[in-house]
Structure formats: C-alpha cells, structure tokens
Amino acid sequence: MAESAPPGRDARILALIGTGHCLSHFYMLCLPPLFLVWREEFGVSFAELGLAVALMSGVTAALQTPVGFLVDRHGARPFLVGGILLMALSIAAMAASPGYWAILLLAIVSGVGNSVIHPADYVILGSAIDKSRIGRAFAVHTFTGNLGFAFGPPVIAAMLLVMDWRPALLILGLLGVPVAAAVFWQCRILPRTVKAKERAAGPTGRELLLSRPILLFFGFFLLSGMAGTAFQAFSIAVFGTLWGTPVAVASLALTGYMVGATGGVLVGGWFADRSTRHFAFIVGLTTTAAALMVAMGTVPMPEWMLPVVSLGAGLAMGASRTPRDVMLKDAVPPGEMGKVFGFVSSGLPLGQAVTPVPFGFLIDFGLAWLVMPAAAGLLMASLFCMGSAAGAARQARAARVVPAE
Structure with a gap:
C-alpha cells in the first residue's frame, strides 16, 4: 500500500x-x-x-x-x-x-x-x-x-x-x-498491485465471495440499487398520479435528485477521509434519504418544494456511497479486491434490472402511493445488510490476525 x-x-x-x-x-x-x-x-x-x-x-x-x-x-x-x-x-x-x-x-x-x-x-x-x-x-x-x-x-x-x-x-x-x-x-x-497468488494463506476466492460479510455487502448494494432505480424510473409517474404534478416540475425533481446524488459523492469522500465512523454516517444518510422519499410519496407539497426535497434525498444517497466503498475495501483481504469489488458491485446493475417490472405493476394496479414507501423500505433493509456485514467483517479480520509468539 x-x-x-x-x-x-x-x-x-x-x-x-x-x-x-x-x-x-x-x-x-x-x-x-x-x-x-x-x-x-x-x-x-x-x-x-x-x-x-x-x-x-x-x-x-x-x-x-x-x-x-x-x-x-x-x-x-x-x-x-x-x-x-x-x-x-x-x-x-x-x-x-x-x-x-x-x-x-x-x-x-x-x-x-x-x-x-x-x-x-x-x-x-x-x-x-x-x-x-x-x-x-x-x-x-x-x-x-x-x-x-x-x-x-x-x-x-x-x-x-x-x-x-x-x-x-x-x-x-x-x-x-x-x-x-x-x-x-x-x-x-x-x-505493482498485490496479486492473489502472493497473499497469505486464507479462504479461496469462491469461499471468500460466499462468506457472510461479502454476501451481506452484496445485499446492501443490491437493495440500495433497487431503491435508487425505483425513484429514478417512476418518480415522475408517481408524482403525476398522486399529486397531479406537471411533468416539467416532476422532471426537475428527478434532475435535482440526480444532481444531489452526483455532488453528494464528493461530500462522502471528504468525510470518509476524516472519520472512521463510516457506518454511523451511512445510517444517518440512508435514513434521511428514506424519510424524504416517504415524505414525497405521502405528503402533498408545493411545487417549488418537491425539487428541493428531492435534491436532499439525492444528496444523502450520494454521500453514503463513498463510505460504503471504503468499508468494503477495509473488509477485503490483500490481493482479493478485484473479485470482491467485481462481485459486490454487480449487485447494482442486478438491482436496476429486477426493479422496474414489479414497481411498474404497483402503478398499473392503482398502488402508486406504495412506490415511495417501498423504495424507502428497501433502503432500510439495505442498512440491516450493511450493519451485519460490518460486524461479520470485523470478526473475519480478527480471525485473520495471528497473535505474536
């Protein structure tokens, strides 16, 4: 390093x-x-x-x-x-x-x-x-x-x-x-990067990917990817169906979410280098994003306020991403980052692939009011995966430490 x-x-x-x-x-x-x-x-x-x-x-x-x-x-x-x-x-x-x-x-x-x-x-x-x-x-x-x-x-x-x-x-x-x-x-x-064949003895690559902490990290990426996709794909339709929001205003709200998510990444990176309380930061931001999503899907708001709230949700989501990546890096043994990041990050496109159809059905069946609370529920479920992953990773790191003779 x-x-x-x-x-x-x-x-x-x-x-x-x-x-x-x-x-x-x-x-x-x-x-x-x-x-x-x-x-x-x-x-x-x-x-x-x-x-x-x-x-x-x-x-x-x-x-x-x-x-x-x-x-x-x-x-x-x-x-x-x-x-x-x-x-x-x-x-x-x-x-x-x-x-x-x-x-x-x-x-x-x-x-x-x-x-x-x-x-x-x-x-x-x-x-x-x-x-x-x-x-x-x-x-x-x-x-x-x-x-x-x-x-x-x-x-x-x-x-x-x-x-x-x-x-x-x-x-x-x-x-x-x-x-x-x-x-x-x-x-x-x-x-020159550390290669897997040069690392200390430990679990095989397959065993590592199927270990509890890595599977839980995958679950976190999958669920958070599903929540973000639900908002990006259906927020315009949901706001129009529930509140009669004009397409221009709803589109501005989606743009605010995307701008917030992009800028929030840089905020999260700054924090990740200045604190070791990454999980607490992720909990606070993810809970905030979930609460704002629920609010947008259940509480009528003035048209000017919707893009502002959406910007805040995007900022919270984006800022949580870098501490998440740093936590995953810290959980990976030397020489194993390629396979672990490749596997875990594939949860994001998988979440993007499986989300649109079931959430589309909610709107088709007249249940548009469920979309935002369901997306928020996915975010909260992702926190359970992240918390469990963090604990399992600490146990795995402790098991890898060889006591001094």
Missing part, C-alpha cells in the same frame, strides 16, 4: 483511472440517442434496439466477477488497457455495421471490455492511492462515472445535428484509443 505517496502522483493516477471510468459510462449511454436513426435504417423495433443496451449492460455485470479473479491473479494494469481498447474499438466498429446483428455483436464485445473497468480500477486505487486520501479517490472515481452517464446522450445528440451517425460513432470510439495509450504509457506511476 502506498502510505505516503505524494498528492501529485495520486492526482495523476486519478486522472488516468477517472478518464477511463468516465469513458466506460459514456459508451454505455451513447447508443440510446441513435435508436430513432437505427429503427429507420435497419427496420427493427424499439424492443430490439433496447436489446443492444441490455446486452452491453448484462455482459458487463455477468463478467465482472470472473474478470476480477483474473485481475487479482495477473495484475490490473494490462487488463485495464485492454478493456478500454476493446470498448473503444467496438464502438468505432459499429460505424461500419452492415446490419442490426452486427450492432448486437459489437455491443457484447463492448460489454466484455467494460467488465474490466470496475475490478481493475478499484484494485489500482486501493493499491496506489495514499490511505489518507482513499475516500476522496473513490469519490472522484464514482463522480467521473456519473459524468460519463451525463455526457453520453447530449454529446451524441449534438453530433447527429452536424453529421451522420456512422462518422459520429467512429469519432467517439477512436477517442478511447489515446486514453488506453495514456494508461499504458503512464503505467510506471502505478505500483
């Missing part, structure tokens, strides 16, 4: 890792704005077009854990360079797609490249960044990913105003090549 690394080197590492993370999220959301064009050109339905994004996300989630095993065994740096290149070149190759089937195949390839990003990034950050700055480093990493999500749709939409979709995708895809080259060129500033 780099315990006294200079801030300048940490900043260079964060710039490299953050740029790649931003690019990976950017590529995941640069395809939806092309749906109207592709529907006309390839003669396919919107459901078929949605399959391209679903395949990219699904492959990413499915491969994160096995890729994490490889990263732990062989080191993160070559996988990160290869993953960025694979993402970039697959997006660029879509510019030459002769048909819809080629788009699907290249979306799968892009998902394979994207599956490398989270395991490799967290291994590098955990090994390279000074311990006193690890919270802020994780926060910046999450923040750059959020920026990628935010920039993807408007950038491709703006490019379509001045050029055809094929050169637009070619340009955007080739942007990733210099990013991969920069990571490769600057590998000398990244210290």
Whole structure:
C-alpha cells in the first residue's frame, strides 16, 4: 500500500483511472440517442434496439466477477488497457455495421471490455492511492462515472445535428484509443498491485465471495440499487398520479435528485477521509434519504418544494456511497479486491434490472402511493445488510490476525 505517496502522483493516477471510468459510462449511454436513426435504417423495433443496451449492460455485470479473479491473479494494469481498447474499438466498429446483428455483436464485445473497468480500477486505487486520501479517490472515481452517464446522450445528440451517425460513432470510439495509450504509457506511476497468488494463506476466492460479510455487502448494494432505480424510473409517474404534478416540475425533481446524488459523492469522500465512523454516517444518510422519499410519496407539497426535497434525498444517497466503498475495501483481504469489488458491485446493475417490472405493476394496479414507501423500505433493509456485514467483517479480520509468539 502506498502510505505516503505524494498528492501529485495520486492526482495523476486519478486522472488516468477517472478518464477511463468516465469513458466506460459514456459508451454505455451513447447508443440510446441513435435508436430513432437505427429503427429507420435497419427496420427493427424499439424492443430490439433496447436489446443492444441490455446486452452491453448484462455482459458487463455477468463478467465482472470472473474478470476480477483474473485481475487479482495477473495484475490490473494490462487488463485495464485492454478493456478500454476493446470498448473503444467496438464502438468505432459499429460505424461500419452492415446490419442490426452486427450492432448486437459489437455491443457484447463492448460489454466484455467494460467488465474490466470496475475490478481493475478499484484494485489500482486501493493499491496506489495514499490511505489518507482513499475516500476522496473513490469519490472522484464514482463522480467521473456519473459524468460519463451525463455526457453520453447530449454529446451524441449534438453530433447527429452536424453529421451522420456512422462518422459520429467512429469519432467517439477512436477517442478511447489515446486514453488506453495514456494508461499504458503512464503505467510506471502505478505500483505493482498485490496479486492473489502472493497473499497469505486464507479462504479461496469462491469461499471468500460466499462468506457472510461479502454476501451481506452484496445485499446492501443490491437493495440500495433497487431503491435508487425505483425513484429514478417512476418518480415522475408517481408524482403525476398522486399529486397531479406537471411533468416539467416532476422532471426537475428527478434532475435535482440526480444532481444531489452526483455532488453528494464528493461530500462522502471528504468525510470518509476524516472519520472512521463510516457506518454511523451511512445510517444517518440512508435514513434521511428514506424519510424524504416517504415524505414525497405521502405528503402533498408545493411545487417549488418537491425539487428541493428531492435534491436532499439525492444528496444523502450520494454521500453514503463513498463510505460504503471504503468499508468494503477495509473488509477485503490483500490481493482479493478485484473479485470482491467485481462481485459486490454487480449487485447494482442486478438491482436496476429486477426493479422496474414489479414497481411498474404497483402503478398499473392503482398502488402508486406504495412506490415511495417501498423504495424507502428497501433502503432500510439495505442498512440491516450493511450493519451485519460490518460486524461479520470485523470478526473475519480478527480471525485473520495471528497473535505474536
């Protein structure tokens, strides 16, 4: 671990890792704005077009854990360079797609490249960044990913105003090549990470992932991901159904939530580096977010107040994320971060996948008033997982300590 690394080197590492993370999220959301064009050109339905994004996300989630095993065994740096290149070149190759089937195949390839990003990034950050700055480093990493999500749709939409979709995708895809080259060129500033085969004897990778603390961390990620997805997907419909809120106001409330969640990440990183009371911080923030969600779904509010309350809920949710990541890092034995972060973080896309249908049914059956309390209930259930995970992790760390002779 780099315990006294200079801030300048940490900043260079964060710039490299953050740029790649931003690019990976950017590529995941640069395809939806092309749906109207592709529907006309390839003669396919919107459901078929949605399959391209679903395949990219699904492959990413499915491969994160096995890729994490490889990263732990062989080191993160070559996988990160290869993953960025694979993402970039697959997006660029879509510019030459002769048909819809080629788009699907290249979306799968892009998902394979994207599956490398989270395991490799967290291994590098955990090994390279000074311990006193690890919270802020994780926060910046999450923040750059959020920026990628935010920039993807408007950038491709703006490019379509001045050029055809094929050169637009070619340009955007080739942007990733210099990013991969920069990571490769600057590998000398990244210290050699601890590999799983070099760590002290302990549980196997499979045993570790199925251990009680790691499964509970996975549950926390899954449940909190479900709660956030419920709000993002259905808040506009719920506010309109319950309170007759105009779409413009409800959309502003959702925007406030997203802005708060993005900015809150940086607040959480600052706190994580200045306190060891991470769990207490998470409890307070998650409870606050849950209470505000319940309020928005059960108490009529003036139109001006709804975006303000929503901003507060997003800020609380976002600020809880970095202490969560630091707690997970502290629970992971040396040389195991890739597989653990790959496995646990896959709970977020899984939560995003399983949430929309049941919550959509609530609205269809006239139970829109249940959506926000149900989302809040998921958040509170996630706290139970986090508290149990923290206790189990402390017991596991104590068991790994060998008493002095």
